[in-house]
Amino acid sequence: MDSREDDGGEPLSRMAEWRDVTPLPQDDGPNPVVPIAYKEEFRETMDYFRAIYKADERSPRALRLTRRAIHLNPGNYTVWHFRRLVLEALNADLDEELDFLQRIANSNSKNYQLWHHRRWVVERLGANARAKELNLIKKILSIDAKNYHAWSHRQWVLQALGGWEDELDYCQQLLEEDIFNNSAWNQRYFVVTRSPYLGGLKAMRASEVRYTVEAILANPNNECPWRYLQGLYKDDIKALVNDPEISSVCLKPCHEFRDSVVALRTSDTDPLGPDLSMAICDILEHVDSLRASYWIWRKNKLSVAAV
Amino acid sequence: MATREWNPLDFDIGEEEDEEGTPSPSSISPPLQYFDRDRHVAFLEMMYNLMPHHYQSQEINRLTLAFFTISGLHLLRALDRVDKDRVADWVLSFQAHPRSRAELKIGQFYGFHGSRTSQFPPDENGVSARNAGHLASTYCALAILKTVGFNLLTIDKESILISLRNLQQPDGSFMPVDVGAETDLRFVYCAAAICFMLEDWSGMDREKAKEYILKCQSYDGGFGLMPGLESHGGGTYCAVASLRLMGYIEDDLLSKTVTSSIINVPLLLDWCMQRQAIDGGFQGRANKPSDTCYAFWIGAVLRILGGYKFIDKIALHRFLLTCQSEFGGFSKYPRDLPDIYHAYYGYTAFSLLEEPGLNPLCAELGMTDLTAIGII
Numbered sequence: 001m002d003s004r005e006d007d008g009g010e011p012l013s014r015m016a017e018w019r020d021v022t023p024l025p026q027d028d029g030p031n032p033v034v035p036i037a038y039k040e041e042f043r044e045t046m047d048y049f050r051a052i053y054k055a056d057e058r059s060p061r062a063l064r065l066t067r068r069a070i071h072l073n074p075g076n077y078t079v080w081h082f083r084r085l086v087l088e089a090l091n092a093d094l095d096e097e098l099d100f101l102q103r104i105a106n107s108n109s110k111n112y113q114l115w116h117h118r119r120w121v122v123e124r125l126g127a128n129a130r131a132k133e134l135n136l137i138k139k140i141l142s143i144d145a146k147n148y149h150a151w152s153h154r155q156w157v158l159q160a161l162g163g164w165e166d167e168l169d170y171c172q173q174l175l176e177e178d179i180f181n182n183s184a185w186n187q188r189y190f191v192v193t194r195s196p197y198l199g200g201l202k203a204m205r206a207s208e209v210r211y212t213v214e215a216i217l218a219n220p221n222n223e224c225p226w227r228y229l230q231g232l233y234k235d236d237i238k239a240l241v242n243d244p245e246i247s248s249v250c251l252k253p254c255h256e257f258r259d260s261v262v263a264l265r266t267s268d269t270d271p272l273g274p275d276l277s278m279a280i281c282d283i284l285e286h287v288d289s290l291r292a293s294y295w296i297w298r299k300n301k302l303s304v305a306a307v
Numbered sequence: 308m309a310t311r312e313w314n315p316l317d318f319d320i321g322e323e324e325d326e327e328g329t330p331s332p333s334s335i336s337p338p339l340q341y342f343d344r345d346r347h348v349a350f351l352e353m354m355y356n357l358m359p360h361h362y363q364s365q366e367i368n369r370l371t372l373a374f375f376t377i378s379g380l381h382l383l384r385a386l387d388r389v390d391k392d393r394v395a396d397w398v399l400s401f402q403a404h405p406r407s408r409a410e411l412k413i414g415q416f417y418g419f420h421g422s423r424t425s426q427f428p429p430d431e432n433g434v435s436a437r438n439a440g441h442l443a444s445t446y447c448a449l450a451i452l453k454t455v456g457f458n459l460l461t462i463d464k465e466s467i468l469i470s471l472r473n474l475q476q477p478d479g480s481f482m483p484v485d486v487g488a489e490t491d492l493r494f495v496y497c498a499a500a501i502c503f504m505l506e507d508w509s510g511m512d513r514e515k516a517k518e519y520i521l522k523c524q525s526y527d528g529g530f531g532l533m534p535g536l537e538s539h540g541g542g543t544y545c546a547v548a549s550l551r552l553m554g555y556i557e558d559d560l561l562s563k564t565v566t567s568s569i570i571n572v573p574l575l576l577d578w579c580m581q582r583q584a585i586d587g588g589f590q591g592r593a594n595k596p597s598d599t600c601y602a603f604w605i606g607a608v609l610r611i612l613g614g615y616k617f618i619d620k621i622a623l624h625r626f627l628l629t630c631q632s633e634f635g636g637f638s639k640y641p642r643d644l645p646d647i648y649h650a651y652y653g654y655t656a657f658s659l660l661e662e663p664g665l666n667p668l669c670a671e672l673g674m675t676d677l678t679a680i681g682i683i
Binding site: 026027028029031032033034035036037038039042046050054072073074075076077078079081112113115116119120146148151152155180181182183186189190194222223224227228230231234289290291292293294297 | 354355356357358359360362363364365366367368369372373376377390393394396397398400423424425427441484486487488489525526527528531532533535536537538539574578580581583585587592593594595614616617618619622
């Protein structure tokens, strides 16, 4: 792993460089609860870290020590915070810091502290870091297209530094790779509603509806495009209900339910009326039996409302 | 025990992909057909006395590990295994104390440290190295103290509450430590739970926190951890539980005839209901694998809303048993190794299912009802 690069993983107590430092043991107190059976390497590294931290030594060797400590407990925000203090004190090259983060990214891709640290670095580098950052996130997402931290960071970069121009295409690409990727659908919504280049939700609605309907027809059992469709009509539910293209998609018979749906279509009930809705609840109670109680409750609510 | 990297604060966001298709089976025997309380008590007792070295990377969250263990024992009605006074003393030793009242407004948070890593004894001049009280550790500390019956009125709650305000951001969200970190719904929840347990809302601006929460509701009804992010089981729990604790939503909303609410309840309910998958378990996001802990995160939201009765309890029960480990505890996925985090949320999930022998749960605090009310 990475910490080996600098010091070969040798015990600190045997290194000449650290001879002048007295390690500070952890004071667990008289009756610790949930004590942990630390391995020797961990104990030693953190004892030296405590010593350096307490002395507030912001030196090159302190920087190397934080790297070792990060390797052993990457969630330790105290270590990361101290690393930032040292980076500032040394006026360190932050591009090199990004490279370091990139090398440890894959094994720490779901670590909050790493992403926060990355953000701290990028904030200092400014807009110049944007392209590199968006690229790195793409790399992480190519390994795991649903990595929540990566998506969170990506949204932050777009909002803080821009780069919206290619984002809708990127969502498109991800959805072509996996139409079931809810993170990509969410990002699509994010872009459509917030990109300064697209004109906002209303302006994009027609084209987005076409795209979504196509996705629904290709995989009607995919929850994502159904939710997305509803999202396109947020705060404007009347428009959704009155769109004939949408109601035809909703009533388009899937082969399992063909008979029931055909029967519904040919009845003279008002398409938006409670009878149709209640009939649908009846069907769902049987075909979606995991949620049978829920559909029964919804049907009862409808019949109460109809009174 | 579990060797993969995880953080109790992560709600296991997105870790599924590493393990899909390659779970390492802990046993080839079929799952037990019942919740094996004795085995779980033994598991927790072991953790209480000594945690395996794999947990060293979680040292910074020591208090959280203690919370899972002690509150877990309480859920299993085995709190007698714990030396309550010893636990209280140990937890109290993590509290950060200001040297003067003036220090409270400067910026540092005088809550509880999560670990000795960030805590140092004062030197000869009485100066402590930089304080790093943490919101999540403070929530866990207070929860443990309440669980063991410690009277919270005796602690310096003023320092906690006045300095808690230092962590609230202009947009209403909370940072977990004063030195800087990510801000998201997890910490809004911690802040709300802290104020609720201390019975004092002067520690936060509830209106602003509410505004931030509302911005996190996604187009599909669930809540992301930050505005714009994908709806997520953990985020949804933090949002709904916070609103409930702060008093913005009533108990058992669904049974009331009042139709207006600050959040889109029907859409939220529908989203939650869709999170139960064919295998009976709950997923954290659409089209993701089922994971033990979401039986709590989503289940608790449904309980708060009054919709827990709609889920398929038999199917969920069956799924959870496939995640029960022969070593005690629960794993994230079926037939995998257990860890203390999934063990705890497995117990809370069984409590929601009203498993005999378990204490009832206070859904919005994530601990036993008895603790929440103040009865040991």
